[in-house]
Amino acid sequence: MKKLVLLGGGYGNMRILLRLLPNNLPEDTEIILVDRTPFHSLKTEFYALAAGTSTDKEVRVSFPEHPRLKTVFGEISRIDREEKTVSLENGEVISYDDLVIGLGCEDKYHGVPGAEEYTYSIQTIAKSRTTFEKLCGLPPGSTVGIVGAGLSGIELASELRESRSDLKIKLFDRSPRILRDFPEKLSNYVKSWFIKHNVEVIAESNITKVEPTRLYNHDQVIEVDAIVWTAGVQPVKLVRDMEAEKDKFGRPIVTQYFTLQDDEHVFVIGDCASSTLPPTAQLAEEQAEHVVKILRTRWSGMSLPDKMPEIKLKGFMGSLGKKQGFVHLADTTVTGRIARLMKSGLLWMYKRQNDN
Numbered sequence: 001m002k003k004l005v006l007l008g009g010g011y012g013n014m015r016i017l018l019r020l021l022p023n024n025l026p027e028d029t030e031i032i033l034v035d036r037t038p039f040h041s042l043k044t045e046f047y048a049l050a051a052g053t054s055t056d057k058e059v060r061v062s063f064p065e066h067p068r069l070k071t072v073f074g075e076i077s078r079i080d081r082e083e084k085t086v087s088l089e090n091g092e093v094i095s096y097d098d099l100v101i102g103l104g105c106e107d108k109y110h111g112v113p114g115a116e117e118y119t120y121s122i123q124t125i126a127k128s129r130t131t132f133e134k135l136c137g138l139p140p141g142s143t144v145g146i147v148g149a150g151l152s153g154i155e156l157a158s159e160l161r162e163s164r165s166d167l168k169i170k171l172f173d174r175s176p177r178i179l180r181d182f183p184e185k186l187s188n189y190v191k192s193w194f195i196k197h198n199v200e201v202i203a204e205s206n207i208t209k210v211e212p213t214r215l216y217n218h219d220q221v222i223e224v225d226a227i228v229w230t231a232g233v234q235p236v237k238l239v240r241d242m243e244a245e246k247d248k249f250g251r252p253i254v255t256q257y258f259t260l261q262d263d264e265h266v267f268v269i270g271d272c273a274s275s276t277l278p279p280t281a282q283l284a285e286e287q288a289e290h291v292v293k294i295l296r297t298r299w300s301g302m303s304l305p306d307k308m309p310e311i312k313l314k315g316f317m318g319s320l321g322k323k324q325g326f327v328h329l330a331d332t333t334v335t336g337r338i339a340r341l342m343k344s345g346l347l348w349m350y351k352r353q354n355d356n
Contacts, residue, residue: 001028001029001030002026002028002029002030002097002098003029003030003031003032003094003095003096003097003098004029004030004031004032004096004097004098004099004100004295005031005032005033005034005086005094005096005098005099005100006031006032006033006034006100006102007034007076007079007086007099007100007101007102007103008034008035008101008102008103008104008270009033009035009037009039009040009041009063010040010041010043010102010103010104010270010281010284011043011102011270011281011284011285011288012100012102012269012270012284012285012287012288012291013033013100013102013269013288014040014061014288014354015284015285015288015289015292016100016288016291016292017031017033017063017064017069018064018353018354019288019289019292020292020295021064021066021069022066024292024296025066025068026299029068029097029299030068030069030070031066031068031069031070032069032070032071032072032094032096033063033069033070033071033072034071034072034073034074034076034086034088034094035063035071035072035073036073036074036075037073037125038063038071038073039060039061039062039063040060040061040062040063040354041059041060041124041125042059042060042061042347042350042351043104043123043125043281044281044347045058045059045347046059046122046123046124046125046128047122047128047152047155047156047159048155048159049122049125049128049129049132050120050122050128050131050132050135050156050159050160050228051132051135051136051156051159051160051162051163051164052132052135052136052160052163052164053159053162053163053321053322056125056129059125059128060125061351061354061355062355064354072088072092072094074088074089074090074092075088075089076088076089076103076238077089077238078238079099079101079238079242081243081263081266083095084096084097084099084265086099096265097265098265098266098267098295099265099266099267100267100268100269100291101239101266101267101268101269101272102268102269102270102272102284102288103235103236103238103239103270103272104123104235104236104270104271104272105123105233105234105235105236105271105272105279106123106233106234106235106236106237107119107121107123107229107231107232107233107234108231108232108233108234109229109231109232110231110232112207112208112209112210113208113209113210114209114210114211115147115207115210115229117210118210118211118212118227119147119210119227119228119229120134120135120226120227120228120229121228121229122152122156122228122230123233131228134226135160135163135164135167135226135228136163136164138164138167138225138226139225140166140167141166141167141168142167142168142225142226143167143168143169143170143223143224143225143226144160144167144168144169144170144224144225144226144227144228145170145172145215145222145224145226145227145228146160146169146170146171146172146227146228146230147172147205147207147215147227147228147229147230147231148172148173148174148229148230148231148232149171149172149173149174149175149178149201149230150230150231151316151318152230153171153173153228153230153231154171154178154179154190154318154320155318155319155320156228156230157169157171157194157199158193158194158197158199158319158320158321158324159319159321159322161197161198161199161321162321162322168200169198169199169200170199170200170202170222170224171194171199171200171201171202172202172205172207172215172217172231173201173202173203173204173205174204174205174206174231175203175204176203176204177191177203178190178191178194178201182328182333183328183333185333185335186326186328186333186335189326189335190318190320190326193320193324197321202217205217205218206218207231210227213225215227233271233279234249234250235249235250235251235252235271235272236272239251239252239268239272244260244261244262244263245261245262246274247274249274251268251271251272251273251274251275252268252272252273252274253274254267254268254273254274256307256308257290257294257304257308258273258287258290258291258294267291267294269284269287269288269291270283270284270287271284273287277311277313278313280313280316282313282314282316283311283313286311286313287311290308290309290311314329314330315327315328315329315330316328317339317342317343317346318343319340319343320340322340323337323340324336324337324339324340325337325339325340325342325343326339327339327342327343
């Protein structure tokens with residue numbers, strides 16, 4: 001029996017499972033899914049878990065079941081491409097014929113002293129739970145600093161405001177304006193929401209040092225009671241340490257087929273893979289669609305196309321609490337209640353599709 005091994009139960013590998021099961025997997029092939037948890041975690045919703053406005057159960061989806069799908073739970077310690085094996089910390093060794101690495105990312109601290117030691121995270125469901133316990137356990141009137149005003153920072157700040165109206169929230173943004181790479185209308189809408197709901201946005205910030213209850217922004221010292229870091233990501237350490245050609249962000253450089261340049265049997269997708277597009281769940285899913293097509297082409301004995309189609313992202317969605325949001329699709333911006341309903345509807349469809 002041939003083995004297709006999927007490392008990580010994130011958005012990319014969930015899409016592969018959705019497309020191959022139940023009827024598109026060859027009879028001589030089985031899938032082995034390796035993950036640290038017994039469920040797929042909705043990473044795009046971790047901000048709500050950390051803020052206390054969603055429960056743990058609401059940000060989980062069960063893995064599919066199939067006679068030729070085996071799930072293995074544990075931490076991965078090593079990938080041996082010569083032996084074509086994956087080793088787990090518990091000593092288990094899994095062999096593969098084809099391997100898809102979709103292990104996601106972790107926080108990148110940019111060398112800021114104290115950032116890794118003294119900040120909280122929403123990169124994993126376990127870390128988001130810990131962040132929830134800290135933020136929702138703070139005394140009334142406490143100050144929370146959120147470093148990084150990308151989509152994660154914006155959604156966390158707005159959701160935390162809805163959850164804890166008594167907290168003082170400071171959102172640190174390196175840019176002169178929120179979402180600077182998108183239309184000014186969108187930027188102004190988010191900024192206005194924060195002003196109305198008393199979230200302080202500190203623009204053109206540069207965090208140079210972090211202490212347990214202090215942030216150093218340029219030459220200013222800011223007292224806080226908790227700090228959440230949302231200021232950049234990098235591939236997980238296992239991927240950063242792989243022997244493969246990488247880009248300046250430590251991500252393996254892949255071919256147009258999403259395989260390593262020197263190994264056609266190892267695919268890398270999602271936040272792990274080098275790309276000119278922003279790391280999003282949508283990108284991971286689109287890359288997974290390509291991987292499925294490549295695998296099915298190979299399994300049928302046909303030659304791969306000389307040129308793979310270019311991936312084009314449709315846009316993005318964001319929430320501002322449970323009632324407001326923003327959507328940017330095909331150069332069109334939608335804000336307010338309708339945008340929030342669109343995001344909620346997409347989440348409902350995703351959960352329904354993957355729960356079946």
